[in-house]
Amino acid sequence: MKLFAAPVSPFVRKVVLAAHELGMSDQAEVVVGDYNDKGSDLFKCSPIGKIPAMALADGTNLCDSQLIVAYLDSQSDKAALIPTGSARWEALASEALADGLMDAGVDVMREVRRPEGTISADVEQKFRDRIVGILDRFEQEASAYGDEFHIGRIALLCSLDYLSFRFAEMEWQKGRPNLVAWHEKFAGRASAVATHPESWKI
Ligand SMILES: N[C@@H](CCC(=O)N[C@@H](CS)C(=O)NCC(=O)O)C(=O)O
Known part of the structure; x- marks a missing residue:
């Protein structure tokens, strides 16, 4: 299987980190997906043109991080990252919220990289406010998180590290002690260290 990727993308990291947890990190060929070139191999795999996307050997194309994780999870004989039973919906809800982050x-x-004079402060603020709202929700919930590291927690870790990497000045940690404590507990995990935005290269 071939994974179309790019360094720093939090969605790609979620998939790669999940593959590490599942003991499958050496099973995918990881290649750079060029989302600016409609003629690139990425677009042959996924006309959505976003990374991550995964091309399977049987010709099936998977074009979303949630779908790719679900596929990897179904192929591994290790502990599942997507729980079954009542825990399932909390895990998937948490993943969706972290994906929103x-x-x-x-x-x-995307907004701040637009050409000078076309950047909208209102649009930028709208998305910054969204980040704050989602972080506050996670802060409320994090004190109840246990030791499990399912897909909801993996996505949360990737989203927080992405914020630290891109928006250090936002200080997501400020006023969010539950989230900081949760992050400290898992940031040193082998799969997290191996895929950290500052260390992972493709
Ligand atoms: N819902 C998608 C989101 C993926 C996504 O937004 N990827 C970004 C990079 S982090 C991308 O490919 N952007 C290129 C573009 O929008 O042209 C997923 O979970 O895989």
Whole structure:
């Protein structure tokens, strides 16, 4: 299988970190996905043109991080990252919320990178406010988090590290002791260290 990726993308990191947890990190060929070139191999795999995307050997194309993680999870004989039973919906809800954090961060980056004079302060602020709202929700919930490291927690870790990497000045840690404590507990995990935005290279 081939994974279309790019360094720093929090969605890509979620997939790669999940592959590490599942003992499958050496099973995918990781290549750079060029989302600015409609003629690139990425677009042959996924006309959405976003990374991550994964091309399977049987010709199936998977074009979203949630879908790719679900596929990897189904292929591994290790402990599942997507729980079954009642824990399932909390895990998936947490993943969706963390993906919202990633999306909002990517949206801010897209806005501030627009040509001078076309950047909208209102649009930028809207996405920055969204980041704050999602962080506050996680802060409320984090004190109840246990030791499990399912897909909801993996996505949360990737989204927080992405914020630290891109928006250090935002200081997501400020006023959020539960989230800081939770992050400290998992940031040193082998899969997290191996895929950290400052260390992972493709
Ligand atoms: N919902 C998608 C989001 C992926 C996404 O937004 N990827 C960004 C990079 S972090 C991207 O490919 N952007 C290129 C573009 O929008 O042209 C997923 O979970 O995989």
